Amino acid sequence: MNMHVNSIETFLEALRQELEVPDHRYEQAERSYTSLANWLHRDDSSVRQYDPQVYCQGSFRLGTAIRPHTDAEEYDVDSVVELRLLTKREKTQYQLKLMLGAEIRAYHDAMGMLKPVREGNRCWILDYADGAQFHMDIVPAVPNHNQQYMLLSSLSLDTRWASTAISITDRREQNYKILSDAWPRSNPKGFASWFVSRQAIVFERRHRAALDAMRRHGLITASVERLPTFKVKTPLQSAIMILKRHRDNMFARELEMRPISVIITTLAAHAYNNQDTIAGALFAILNDMDKFIGHDGVNWIVANPTDPFENFADKWNRQPQKKVAFDNWLRQARIDFSAAAQAGTFKDMADALNPRMGYALSMRAMDRLTGGSRLLRSSTGVSVGAGGSLAAPSFSHAERRPSEPRGYA
Incomplete structure (x- = not known):
């Protein structure tokens, strides 16, 4: 069976669907x-x-x-x-x-x-x-x-x-x-x-597309405002969901050390630049999210974009090991998702992500795509995205210079 799909995008979408709250x-x-x-x-x-x-x-x-x-x-x-x-x-x-x-x-x-x-x-x-x-x-x-x-x-x-x-x-x-x-x-x-403003362009496009699709199938006749926003998932939201589960499993035995969700969400939203695929959003976030961690010479700063006096990273300054834990998590996420992107089959993608995403989740995502077929699990997908080829990501290991996060004066 021919599979005309963008392999990593398709696999990430399956992960997102398995993580989705009903x-x-x-x-x-x-x-x-x-x-x-x-x-x-x-x-x-x-x-x-x-x-x-x-x-x-x-x-x-x-x-x-x-x-x-x-x-x-x-x-x-x-x-x-x-x-x-x-x-x-x-x-x-x-x-x-x-x-x-x-x-x-x-x-x-x-x-x-x-x-x-x-x-x-x-x-x-x-x-x-x-x-x-x-x-x-x-x-x-x-x-x-x-x-x-x-x-x-x-x-x-x-x-x-x-x-x-x-x-x-x-x-x-x-x-x-x-x-x-x-x-x-x-x-x-x-x-x-x-947060909505950081994804407004893509959200509006997907919101209208979802509504149009429902209308075509006779499922809805109401206005755009009547479609609940939770029925639309942007690449930014999807990427954050996937990263949160990766974080949860990596720190399953060290719950106190896991990076808090508001930091991941804030840095991801800063790094997101209206990519229209989950893969594009995920790799942009992984590559750039630490660029939006500030440092004033004494303290690490991840400021609340709506209140620069609230520092989401205040615990990093009282407990430096939590900043180390964040850095370790980001490094591991880059390794894992880069390996998945370079994999040639859904099985290899699942194997690359199993240790942190969880074996059961990865298997359910693969079964969602293949119907449980062993042949399709090992089939090679065509790595072509909506805008052309999707190159396997590579992340710079150069030291980051903290900068002021955009989004506030």
């Missing part, structure tokens, strides 16, 4: 935080007067979530409850967290949830029934856009993301129980908007 999980997550929002807005809610807004953050919002390794593991759905009419002058972090915690416990009891509500350093955690296979982290927050805008403006820094800035609670903070303006800062909506 649509019903996204829908389940949306129903869960919508249900909580409705509870917080009920007539006898103790926080209704503060206009609580519940929204998703993290990988589910960015479209980079991946399936757990097994059915015994859970999805981690991150959410925020922002009390939009409450200020830091009215409550301490501690008081806000207690007030929201009381509502979450009441919601837990009203919904008949069995597993107890847990408290994290920054959040409350709702554990859903075993069949649901997920838990929801709920971070209490208040608006911080005015303070953030004034701070950035005073330093002539980019203010375009300031309108969605928030302040959050953290029980590790010294002023946790004291009225203070100095709360931990965050901006998940701003980060999501920045």
Whole structure:
């Protein structure tokens, strides 16, 4: 059988499909935080007067979530409850967290949830029934856009993301129980908007193509806005999903050392340059992502693109071994995916990636492409991409000079 495919692109797409979170999980997550929002807005809610807004953050919002390794593991759905009419002058972090915690416990009891509500350093955690296979982290927050805008403006820094800035609670903070303006800062909506901006051209093209295909098959007649964004995957999102699973397996026995997802996501989005294939995006990211790690002469910096005062790499400076772990992971990822790209058969690609991507995942991806045929597993693909030949990547081993990541002033 002739196989007119771009071998590595086809294999990476199969990996992405195996890692993909099923649509019903996204829908389940949306129903869960919508249900909580409705509870917080009920007539006898103790926080209704503060206009609580519940929204998703993290990988589910960015479209980079991946399936757990097994059915015994859970999805981690991150959410925020922002009390939009409450200020830091009215409550301490501690008081806000207690007030929201009381509502979450009441919601837990009203919904008949069995597993107890847990408290994290920054959040409350709702554990859903075993069949649901997920838990929801709920971070209490208040608006911080005015303070953030004034701070950035005073330093002539980019203010375009300031309108969605928030302040959050953290029980590790010294002023946790004291009225203070100095709360931990965050901006998940701003980060999501920045992430979307890094892939907007390709996303729009794929979004419309997916909608057109559904219309041709009579599956949808609604407008573009009615197609859920999680049904479209860009090369950037796909590459990040694959890199996250590679990272997970490489550090399966050293969980505390694995590079955190927000660093991988931020550096990948910086390095992405509208490549239209997963392979093109993946190899551009692997080649360039460390160029966007800054260093001020003392500290390593991976700045939040929407808040230059938040350093995602702050733990690298307190625990230098974590920076070493990131460098080791990036070096290994370059080796593994370069070997896969140079392989002549799907089996050889799977063999190159098995140690870090996982044997079961690689085999499922190969079976997805070959239907389990041993003959097709060993068939040689035609390495031709949409824009011509795809050369096997080679990565420079020259020392990188840290630079300021683009995306903020």
